[in-house]
Amino acid sequence: MAEKQKIVVVGNGMAGARFVEEVLSLGGQDQYDITVFGEEPYGNYNRILLSGVLAGTHDAKDIFINPLPWYEENDITLHAGVRVIASTESRRRLTARAGFSCHTTSW
Numbered sequence: 001m002a003e004k005q006k007i008v009v010v011g012n013g014m015a016g017a018r019f020v021e022e023v024l025s026l027g028g029q030d031q032y033d034i035t036v037f038g039e040e041p042y043g044n045y046n047r048i049l050l051s052g053v054l055a056g057t058h059d060a061k062d063i064f065i066n067p068l069p070w071y072e073e074n075d076i077t078l079h080a081g082v083r084v085i086a087s088t089e090s091r092r093r094l095t096a097r098a099g100f101s102c103h104t105t106s107w
C-alpha cells in the first residue's frame with residue numbers, strides 16, 4: 001500500500017474543522033495522515049453560539065461540533081493548545097509553540 005500523504009491544518013476553528021470533515025467525507029482518511037494545530041485547548045466549537053454562552057442561553061459544553069474524542073476516533077492528530085508561529089512551505093516545515101516550549105514538525 002502506498003504511503004499516505006500528509007495534510008497539516010493550521011487553525012482548528014470552523015473553517016479548518018469543516019475542511020477536515022469534508023476530506024473525511026470523501027474518504028480522505030485512507031489517503032492522508034491529517035494533523036491539526038489549534039491554539040485553543042479544545043476541540044472545534046460553534047463560535048457563533050458563543051454569544052448564547054455569554055447570554056446564558058447555551059451551556060459551553062453544548063456548542064462543541066467536534067469534541068476531543070472525535071479527532072482520535074477519526075485518526076486525526078490534534079495539537080490542541082499549540083500555536084503555529086512559523087512555517088516554511090518550500091521546506092515543508094513548521095514551528096509551533098505550546099507554553100514556553102517550541103517544536104518543529106515536517107510534512
Ligand SMILES: Cc1cc2nc3c(=O)[nH]c(=O)nc-3n(C[C@H](O)[C@H](O)[C@H](O)COP(=O)(O)OP(=O)(O)OC[C@H]3O[C@@H](n4cnc5c(N)ncnc54)[C@H](O)[C@@H]3O)c2cc1C
Nearest residue numbers: 011012013014015016037038039040047048050051083084
Ligand atoms: C460571538 C460571535 C457571533 C458570530 N455570529 C456570526 C453569525 O451570526 N453569522 C456568521 O456568518 N458569522 C458569525 N460569526 C463569525 C464566525 O464565527 C466566523 O466567521 C468563523 O468562526 C470564522 O471561522 P474560521 O475558522 O475562519 O476562524 P475562527 O473560527 O476564528 O477559527 C480560527 C482558529 O484558528 C486558531 N488559530 C489561529 N491562528 C493559529 C495559529 N497560528 N496556530 C494555531 N491555531 C491558530 C484560532 O485559535 C481559532 O481557534 C460570529 C463570531 C462570533 C465570535
